[in-house]
Amino acid sequence: MRIGQLARRSGVSVRALRYYEEQRLLESARTPGGQRDYPDEALERVQLIQDLFAAGLSSRTVVELLPCVSTGVATPAMLDQLIIERDRIAARIQDLTRAKTKLGHVIENVTAANVAPD
Amino acid sequence: MRIGQLARRSGVSVRALRYYEEQRLLESARTPGGQRDYPDEALERVQLIQDLFAAGLSSRTVVELLPCVSTGVATPAMLDQLIIERDRIAARIQDLTRAKTKLGHVIENVTAANVAPD
DNA sequence: CCTGAACCTGACGTCAACGTGAGGTATGAG
DNA sequence: CTCATACCTCACGTTGACGTCAGGTTCAGG
Numbered sequence: 477m478r479i480g481q482l483a484r485r486s487g488v489s490v491r492a493l494r495y496y497e498e499q500r501l502l503e504s505a506r507t508p509g510g511q512r513d514y515p516d517e518a519l520e521r522v523q524l525i526q527d528l529f530a531a532g533l534s535s536r537t538v539v540e541l542l543p544c545v546s547t548g549v550a551t552p553a554m555l556d557q558l559i560i561e562r563d564r565i566a567a568r569i570q571d572l573t574r575a576k577t578k579l580g581h582v583i584e585n586v587t588a589a590n591v592a593p594d
Numbered sequence: 595m596r597i598g599q600l601a602r603r604s605g606v607s608v609r610a611l612r613y614y615e616e617q618r619l620l621e622s623a624r625t626p627g628g629q630r631d632y633p634d635e636a637l638e639r640v641q642l643i644q645d646l647f648a649a650g651l652s653s654r655t656v657v658e659l660l661p662c663v664s665t666g667v668a669t670p671a672m673l674d675q676l677i678i679e680r681d682r683i684a685a686r687i688q689d690l691t692r693a694k695t696k697l698g699h700v701i702e703n704v705t706a707a708n709v710a711p712d
Numbered sequence: 713c714c715t716g717a718a719c720c721t722g723a724c725g726t727c728a729a730c731g732t733g734a735g736g737t738a739t740g741a742g
Numbered sequence: 743c744t745c746a747t748a749c750c751t752c753a754c755g756t757t758g759a760c761g762t763c764a765g766g767t768t769c770a771g772g
Contacts, residue, residue, distance in 0.1 A: 510721095
């Protein structure tokens with residue numbers, strides 16, 4: 477599969493895919509003419525990368541954790557890092573939940589004020 | 595209260611406070627000498643700004659929503675925006691929860707593999 | 713062989729929320 | 743008055759994940 481097709485299938489831009497390769501998050505074979513040629517598994521990998529980015533991990537962290545995420549094999553240091561990242565995500569979820577609740581209250585108040593200005 | 599004290603009390607940097615003013619998120623009176631002089635309520639406001647930033651809102655959005663968040667009075671457009679932002683946060687929480695679960699599975703697998711390599 | 717689409721490699725631009733340094737002023741205790 | 747802080751206004755630097763443009767190459771269909 478060439479880069480354009482992978483981009484369309486995964487929903488990320490061609491530029492992003494090249495960037496992933498530059499950051500060593502994604503490999504590609506090359507055609508004799510020098511064009512990237514991806515195996516089908518690349519699609520899953522791109523989606524995994526997107527998930528990790530969406531979770532707020534940096535590309536540096538992702539490149540460190542990708543091996544164990546996809547193979548299930550990790551050094552103790554990698555395990556520590558995994559736990560750190562999971563906890564960071566959990567804390568972030570707490571923050572967002574608080575913020576959501578707060579906005580919810582504001583919305584309620586505003587709605588009440590508009591609907592029943594008294 | 596001067597800027598240094600507000601910074602210490604709120605936990606944000608002096609630079610950040612000046613930035614908030616530049617973005618019209620925060621006002622200040624001035625001493626005859628030109629130094630910023632904040633009322634006590636500024637502390638709450640800074641904390642509110644931080645909460646909204648932490649929720650992933652941009653300063654542009656915050657400046658639009660701050661009035662109704664602090665006064666409880668909103669135009670219909672502001673209410674729409676509030677709902678949009680709340681839903682955005684909810685979606686983000688979903689993403690993060692999925693990612694956290696995923697990382698949790700990885701951690702379980704890795705731990706199992708390390709503890710009981712069989 | 714020809715052509716248009718898709719691809720290639722640089723390399724500079726973007727955006728947000730500040731950090732940081734320069735060079736000067738205000739404040740308040742002694 | 744003096745001096746140490748704290749403060750002031752520019753204004754450029756930083757970071758991450760790409761966007762975008764330039765200038766050239768490869769591929770596939772006819």
